[in-house]
Amino acid sequence: AQSVSQHNHHVILSEAASLELGCNYSYGGTVNLFWYVQYPGQHLQLLLKYFSGDPLVKGIKGFEAEFIKSKFSFNLRKPSVQWSDTAEYFCAVIGSSNTGKLIFGQGTTLQVKP
Amino acid sequence: DVKVTQSSRYLVKRTGEKVFLECVQDMDHENMFWYRQDPGLGLRLIYFSYDVKMKEKGDIPEGYSVSREKKERFSLILESASTNQTSMYLCASSLRLGGNSPLHFGNGTRLTVT
Numbered sequence: 001a002q003s004v005s006q007h008n009h010h011v012i013l014s015e016a017a018s019l020e021l022g023c024n025y026s027y028g029g030t031v032n033l034f035w036y037v038q039y040p041g042q043h044l045q046l047l048l049k050y051f052s053g054d055p056l057v058k059g060i061k062g063f064e065a066e067f068i069k070s071k072f073s074f075n076l077r078k079p080s081v082q083w084s085d086t087a088e089y090f091c092a093v094i095g096s097s098n099t100g101k102l103i104f105g106q107g108t109t110l111q112v113k114p
Numbered sequence: 115d116v117k118v119t120q121s122s123r124y125l126v127k128r129t130g131e132k133v134f135l136e137c138v139q140d141m142d143h144e145n146m147f148w149y150r151q152d153p154g155l156g157l158r159l160i161y162f163s164y165d166v167k168m169k170e171k172g173d174i175p176e177g178y179s180v181s182r183e184k185k186e187r188f189s190l191i192l193e194s195a196s197t198n199q200t201s202m203y204l205c206a207s208s209l210r211l212g213g214n215s216p217l218h219f220g221n222g223t224r225l226t227v228t
Contacts, residue, residue, distance in 0.1 A: 009154065034216065043118075044157075044204065044219040051214060090156060101172065102217060104149075104157040 002027045004093050006105035013081050014113050021076040021108050023091030033074040034092040034102070035065055044090070050074065061085070083114045117141070118220035120205050126226045133192040135223050137205030143218075145211050146188035148172075148180065151202040151222070163188055164211055195227045 007022040025031065035047040048059025055067040065076045074091060091105040121136035139146065145164050149157040149172075159172030161180040169180050177199060181189040188207075192199055202224050206217040 004156075006156075032214065036217075043221045044206075044217075046216045049216060092157075101159060101162075102147075103159075106154055106156040 002093060002095065002101070002103045004091055004103050004105035006089075006091055006108050008108045009106065010109045010111070012111045012113065015083055016080045017112075019076070019078040019081045019085070019110070021089055021091075021110070023074045023076065023105055025072050025074065025091075025093040025103075027072075027093060027095055029095050031093050031095055033065075033067060034094075035059065035063070035074075035076050036090045036092060036104075037087050038090070039087045047076070047089070081110075081112050083112045086110060086112045118205055118207055118218050120203075120220040120223050122223050123221065124224050124226075126228065127192075127195050128228055129196060131192075131195050131227075133195050133225065133227075135190040135192075135203055135205075135225070137188045137190070137220055138186050139188075139205075139207040139218070140186065141207065141209075141218070142185065143207035143209050144185075145208045145215075146182065147206040147208075147217065148178075148188065148190045149204045149206065150174070151204055157204065160190065192225075195225075197227050199225065200227045201225060 003026045005024045033050040036044045037047045038044045050057045050067045058064045089108045094102045118139045147162040148160045163169045163182040179191045202222050204222050205220040208215040
């Protein structure tokens with residue numbers, strides 16, 4: 001069965017620190033991968049996505065993620081975080097041939113201290 | 115811009131009540147979804163619908179049903195609310211099923227069952 005695991009449940013960083021949030025998935029075929037973000041009091045929104053091609057994908061607000069197929073990983077990175085990046089981050093996966101079931105990880109709460 | 119509107123931001127209901135959560139999207143999307151979001155568990159799919167009057171079970175459908183009489187509206191029904199259904203409920207829509215079509219989320223309904 002598909003599953004997604006986010007290793008860090010709560011991360012606290014100071015502004016300008018670098019960020020890496022881990023995401024590993026379990027699925028036997030080709031996948032599409034996503035990172036969603038939920039800012040306080042707001043709805044979930046798409047941060048970035050990977051379908052195919054260059055495994056390094058860039059998203060909004062300076063975020064990027066790298067798909068490493070051999071490690072079943074899709075880690076999210078940002079070189080220098082800002083206070084406004086405080087949010088909850090969700091990794092999600094769906095099989096490319098699957099219809100409907102986007103599977104989410106447990107979420108990581110990021111707190112950036114000014 | 116896609117707008118997914120959930121009718122209530124907060125709801126408080128008593129055990130055994132029948133509860134309706136309403137969701138409307140304005141972008142003529144074929145697909146609509148209901149998730150519940152719980153701390154440490156991420157988002158879990160309850161039901162989704164890929165067409166009017168069509169529905170499929172997600173990962174945790176027990177205790178819930180859905181209704182999609184019109185394309186823009188997708189209702190989640192708790193036939194007899196229980197305290198373990200206290201949660202944040204998120205509605206989402208997408209243009210197509212599968213990984214190529216990201217989800218657009220509503221702001222959520224925080225349901226408390228006492």
